[in-house]
Amino acid sequence: xxxxxxxxxxxxxxxxxxxxxxxxxxxxxxxxxxxxxxxxxxxxxxxxxxxxxxxxxxxxxxxxxxxxxxxxxxxxxxxxxxxxxxxxxxxxxxxxxxxxxxxxxxxxxxxxxxxxxxxxxxxxxxxxxxxxxxxxxxxxxxxxxxxxxxxxxxxxxxxxxxxxxxxxxxxxxxxxxxxxxxxxxxxxxxxxxxxxxxxxxxxxxxxxxxxxxxxxxxxxxxxxxxxxxxxxxxxxxxxxxxxxxxxxxxxxxxxxxxxxxxxxxxxxx
Amino acid sequence: xxxxxxxxxxxxxxxxxxxxxxxxxxxxxxxxxxxxxxxxxxxxxxxxxxxxxxxxxxxxxxxxxxxxxxxxxxxxxxxxxxxxxxxxxxxxxxxxxxxxxxxxxxxxxxxxxxxxxxxxxxxxxxxxxxxxxxxxxxxxxxxxxxxxxxxxxxxxxxxxxxxxxxxxxxxxxxxxxxxxxxxxxxxxxxxxxxxxxxxxxxxxxxxxxxxxxxxxxxxxxxxxxxxxxxxxxxxxxxxxxxxxxxxxxxxxxxxxxxxxxxxxxxxxxxxxxxxxxxxxxxxxxxxxxxxxxxxxxxxxxxxxxxxxxxxxxxxxxxxxxxxxxxxxxxxxxxxxxxxxxxxxxxxxxxxxxxxxxxxxxxxxxxxxxxxxxxxxxxxxxxxxxxxxxxxxxxxxxxxxxxxxxxxxxxxxxxxxxxxxxxxxxxxxxxxxxxxxxxxxxxxxxxxxxxxxxxxxxxxxxxxxxxxxxxxxxxxxxxxxxxxxxxxxxxxxxxxxxxxxxxxxxxxxxxxxxxxxxxxxxxxxxxxxxxxxxxxxx
Numbered sequence: 001x002x003x004x005x006x007x008x009x010x011x012x013x014x015x016x017x018x019x020x021x022x023x024x025x026x027x028x029x030x031x032x033x034x035x036x037x038x039x040x041x042x043x044x045x046x047x048x049x050x051x052x053x054x055x056x057x058x059x060x061x062x063x064x065x066x067x068x069x070x071x072x073x074x075x076x077x078x079x080x081x082x083x084x085x086x087x088x089x090x091x092x093x094x095x096x097x098x099x100x101x102x103x104x105x106x107x108x109x110x111x112x113x114x115x116x117x118x119x120x121x122x123x124x125x126x127x128x129x130x131x132x133x134x135x136x137x138x139x140x141x142x143x144x145x146x147x148x149x150x151x152x153x154x155x156x157x158x159x160x161x162x163x164x165x166x167x168x169x170x171x172x173x174x175x176x177x178x179x180x181x182x183x184x185x186x187x188x189x190x191x192x193x194x195x196x197x198x199x200x201x202x203x204x205x206x207x208x209x210x211x212x213x214x215x216x217x218x219x220x221x222x223x224x225x226x227x228x229x230x231x232x233x234x235x236x237x238x239x240x241x242x243x244x245x246x247x248x249x250x251x252x253x254x255x256x257x258x259x260x261x262x263x264x265x266x267x268x269x
Numbered sequence: 270x271x272x273x274x275x276x277x278x279x280x281x282x283x284x285x286x287x288x289x290x291x292x293x294x295x296x297x298x299x300x301x302x303x304x305x306x307x308x309x310x311x312x313x314x315x316x317x318x319x320x321x322x323x324x325x326x327x328x329x330x331x332x333x334x335x336x337x338x339x340x341x342x343x344x345x346x347x348x349x350x351x352x353x354x355x356x357x358x359x360x361x362x363x364x365x366x367x368x369x370x371x372x373x374x375x376x377x378x379x380x381x382x383x384x385x386x387x388x389x390x391x392x393x394x395x396x397x398x399x400x401x402x403x404x405x406x407x408x409x410x411x412x413x414x415x416x417x418x419x420x421x422x423x424x425x426x427x428x429x430x431x432x433x434x435x436x437x438x439x440x441x442x443x444x445x446x447x448x449x450x451x452x453x454x455x456x457x458x459x460x461x462x463x464x465x466x467x468x469x470x471x472x473x474x475x476x477x478x479x480x481x482x483x484x485x486x487x488x489x490x491x492x493x494x495x496x497x498x499x500x501x502x503x504x505x506x507x508x509x510x511x512x513x514x515x516x517x518x519x520x521x522x523x524x525x526x527x528x529x530x531x532x533x534x535x536x537x538x539x540x541x542x543x544x545x546x547x548x549x550x551x552x553x554x555x556x557x558x559x560x561x562x563x564x565x566x567x568x569x570x571x572x573x574x575x576x577x578x579x580x581x582x583x584x585x586x587x588x589x590x591x592x593x594x595x596x597x598x599x600x601x602x603x604x605x606x607x608x609x610x611x612x613x614x615x616x617x618x619x620x621x622x623x624x625x626x627x628x629x630x631x632x633x634x635x636x637x638x639x640x641x642x643x644x645x646x647x648x649x650x651x652x653x654x655x656x657x658x659x660x661x662x663x664x665x666x667x668x669x670x671x672x673x674x675x676x677x678x679x680x681x682x683x684x685x686x687x688x689x690x691x692x693x694x695x696x697x698x699x700x701x702x703x704x705x706x707x708x709x710x711x712x713x714x715x716x717x718x719x720x721x722x723x724x725x726x727x728x729x730x731x732x733x734x735x736x737x738x739x740x741x742x743x744x745x746x747x748x749x750x751x752x753x754x755x756x757x758x759x760x761x762x763x764x765x766x767x768x769x770x771x772x773x774x775x776x777x778x779x780x781x782x783x784x785x786x787x788x789x790x791x792x793x794x795x796x797x798x799x800x801x802x803x804x805x806x
Contacts, residue, residue: 009590009639013653014561040590040637047763047785048635048671049598050700056593088701095699102596155765156778165769191724191764199672200760206728207762239565 001126003117004064005033006082008075009040010228015235017269018228021254022074022119024267028258029127029135033072036063041073043081043152051098057085058099062108070115072122074254076227079118080152080160086116087159118153119254120226121162124170133177136260140179145251146220147171147182148211148234150227151191165189175224175253178260185218187211192225194233208233215248226253271529278533285540286548292617293574313555316649322554323647326584330390337383337414340376348373349532363491371497374425377418378500384418387411407581410543413535420528426504427521429495430465430512434521443487453480454487462495463505465512546648549578554649564657571654576613578648581606585642585652594635602632605642605652612659615666623803627796630668633659671792672759683754683791703780704749704787710780712773713741719767719777725760733760737767737777740784753788761785 005026011019026033042056060082064071073079089096089112103109117125123132149168157165168189172182193207215223225231234250258268315321320338324331347355347369355362355369362369388411428434435458445451456472457480458464495502508515538544553575563569585605586592595603602608602625611629615621636656643653660670669677703709720726720736735743735757743752752758758781767777 009637012644013638013640037588039592040594040639042593044637045591045594045635047782048789049594050783050786052594052597055597056591059593092699092701098699105596151762151764151766155769156776157769190766191762193724193762195762195764196760199670200732203725203729203732203760206730207724210724210728236565 001030002032002034002069003072003122004036004038004067004069006038006041006060006071006073006075006078008073008078008228009044010232011075014232015228018074018231018252018254021252021258021263021268024263025254025258025261026072028261028263031072034067034069036067036069038063041075041078041081042085043077046081046084051095053081054085054088054095055099055102057082058089058103058110059106059108061086061114062103062110064114065110066108070117072117072119074119074226074228076118076150076153077229079116079162082116083160086112086114118162118226120153120170120174123174123257129173129177132174132257136177136179138260138262140256140260142179142181143221144183144219145175145180145222145224146185146215146218147175147188148192148223148225148227148230149189150225150230151189153227154189171224171226171253175256178256180222180224180256183218183220185214185220187214192230192233194229197233197236204233205236208236212237212248220248222249222251224251224253224256270526274530274533278536281537282539285537289540289545289574289577293572308555309557310555312649313551316554316647317551320647322645322649326645326647330582330584333383333386333390335383336379336386340379340383341414343372343376344380348376365492367493367497370493371499374422374498374500377421380414381418384411384415388415407543409538413531413538417528417531417535420524420531422500422504424521424524424528425498425501426508427515427524429463429498429501429505430508430516431519431521432464432466432516433519435464435466439487442491443483445483445487450479450483452476454483456480457484458488462492463502465509465516467513467516543580546578546580549574550648553578553651556649556651558643558651559654559657563654569654569658571651571658573616575650576609576616576655578650579606579609579613580648581610582647584645584647588641588645590637590639590641591635600628600632600635602628603635604632605656608632608659609650609652609655612655615662623800624797626663626666626668627800630660630663630670631793631796633663634670668796671789674792674796675754675759675788676756678754678792678795680751680754682795683750683788684748700783700786701776701779702783703776704744704752704783710741710744710775713738713745713775714773715742716772718770718772722766722770724764724766725757725762729756729760733757737781740781741775741777744780749784749787750791753784753791757781758784758788 003026005023007019023033038060040056041060042053045053045056060071071082073082089099089110100109123129149163149171153160153162154165154168162168163170166189175182187210190211191207192211193204195204197204211223223234225234231250231252237248237250255268259265312321320331320334323334348364351362351364359369364370364373391408391411435455439445439451439454443454445454452470453476455464455466456470456476459466459470460472460477461484495505535544539547552572556572556575559569583606586607589595589603589605591603595601602611608629611621611625615626615629633656638653638656640653643651646652664670664673701709715738717736717738719741720738723737725733726736733756735752735755737757740752740755740757743749743755761778761781763778763782765778767781768775768779771777
């Protein structure tokens with residue numbers, strides 16, 4: 001199976017281990033990841049300029065279309081934005097016309113058929129939990145873990161269609177097969193605070209702190225993420241004094257699953 | 270003459286260099302804290318000697334550049350500085366002896382090809398993209414190198430065909446007195462070394478043989494066959510007709526000063542032109558690259574000299590993640606190679622055009638810090654570090670980001686009917702226009718569900734003013750601009766909790782995002798107006 005790998009902007013500099021672990025996981029599962037010169041998904045521009053945000057995403061689709069590939073991304077903000085732009089393309093005729101003109105200027109086109117998947121939805125829908133369970137040969141110790149779903153994949157449900165936005169299950173099912181035990185907590189679907197980290201740091205950290213308190217109450221050892229931005233936000237823990245009292249560490253889902261599938265440690269970091 | 274101009278050029282060059290270093294030191298670093306000076310010599314070495322980063326960025330451009338680089342380095346050390354280097358290194362070194370004679374021509378040939386490649390790319394670029402303004406700063410070194418090479422080849426050619434030079438050499442290096450001997454040597458040199466003599470001398474087998482013997486006695490130790498200097502030989506053949514004329518006026522005496530003066534001009538312009546990249550790229554490549562940890566600990570420092578290491582090659586903009594932003598907004602300051610030029614000017618002169626600084630702030634705000642430009646930069650500049658420290662510098666100069674700008678502006682200032690009109694003129698039908706259509710928010714029953722699930726309301730405290738439901742109410746009151754300027758709109762995490770929970774199925778989050786778009790546009794207009802006012806003053 002061949003898929004176009006959409007890494008997203010932040011992964012390259014801020015979260016290299018997610019990049020490597022994601023690629024080795026896909027290699028293990030027999031997926032060919034094709035690296036294309038994608039540009040930004042448009043998520044950062046969503047709150048500044050609607051047209052720019054949609055066009056950025058559409059330009060990526062056109063590029064993937066050129067090679068006849070579907071897109072997979074490990075980032076939930078990218079996933080949400082790409083889905084959102086595709087939705088706007090289909091809904092908004094005038095916008096579509098303008099985007100088509102802009103694409104034609106660069107001699108590319110998009111027919112609206114590129115499929116966008118996130119890592120989790122790909123594993124759940126295209127590989128299957130049972131199929132994945134058969135492949136696991138290194139059962140991990142029974143540690144308690146809480147999940148961070150990531151807002152932009154989950155909501156708005158009508159656009160992303162990721163999972164039930166109020167009581168999602170995908171992530172828990174995927175983690176439980178590795179040997180780790182997921183525990184229920186109150187803030188699994190809430191925001192990590194990363195979107196306003198640059199502009200309003202104190203509020204962003206307050207939100208992060210509240211999530212940690214909730215995770216501590218649930219008795220978790222780890223917080224599991226499957227999104228670049230969420231993981232970057234949780235990585236802040238080690239640098240913030242107010243957060244250091246918590247002993248919870250964030251882990252990447254790709255690293256957990258990779259370890260359970262027997263991928264060597266060097267290929268996961 | 271030679272000595273005077275050499276020392277003048279050297280003095281000027283060193284003075285210029287010191288001046289530049291002084292300026293760099295005076296400007297100080299951009300960024301908050303100073304890092305310990307730690308130089309990475311390995312990448313600097315590879316990037317300087319082999320231009321490794323350019324190799325990864327573009328093979329063709331590397332090949333062309335490396336032609337110039339290798340040829341130029343050879344010429345500097347084995348031709349310009351031969352008295353100090355080549356004569357000491359090789360016992361038998363003579364500029365007119367193979368392999369040095371051949372290598373000199375070959376090196377010049379490489380530089381010529383490379384520089385023609387540079388020129389060709391520039392011509393093609395302007396041809397393909399008419400918007401691409403020609404960069405004269407980049408053109409100057411190419412033209413100068415071409416002139417130096419051209420004058421060098423011409424000088425060599427004219428020395429080959431020159432009769433006076435031949436006679437001087439005979440006088441200096443041989444003890445031939447008799448006219449017949451001299452004539453025989455002349456015959457030999459005319460046939461084998463392409464010297465052009467004024468008077469035609471009858472060529473006989475015997476004379477040629479005698480000339481050959483004389484040549485072996487006096488000349489062969491220092492003169493290889495002329496064919497190894499392949500370019501000059503070809504040129505000498507072309508100059509067959511005007512040869513006597515050139516010899517009569519001693520063209521070699523004219524060309525020699527031209528050649529070395531042009532070379533000295535190169536030396537003088539080193540600190541002030543694109544030539545400076547020869548010294549700055551090793552420096553920029555050796556600078557420690559910022560890591561994520563540096564930014565988290567706010568220990569970031571960019572040396573101002575790295576700004577000047579940019580050669581404006583534009584490779585960064587080709588891989589820029591936010592290139593589509595440029596395509597739609599048309600703000601050139603989004604693209605890295607324009608940004609670094611503006612940033613450099615900003616650091617060098619305090620009073621840069623406020624409009625341009627404003628554009629720079631808006632453009633830099635679009636950067637997603639994807640590190641692509643830093644990965645590809647052939648000069649090894651830590652571009653990402655610059656983009657991350659730029660907002661602080663701009664903020665200090667009075668160009669804050671939109672979030673801070675809105676926070677510091679009174680809401681009343683935004684209540685201006687002109688905005689509404691201006692924004693209505695823009696193509697709003699392209700967006701969903703949720704804030705302009707009453708049915709998208711009129712169903713709000715003020716049930717506070719959105720407020721109860723909002724993390725910003727829950728943890729914002731004094732940092733927040735309105736709640737999502739109050740925003741809906743403001744819209745119903747027709748106060749769009751007020752709503753767009755509230756802290757709620759700007760603090761929104763865009764987590765869509767409100768929208769997902771709304772019992773009336775109002776697109777609360779989409780409305781808030783759209784309000785922030787409007788607010789951004791208003792802010793941009795306010796900023797541009799402010800910048801225009803500043804420019805007028």
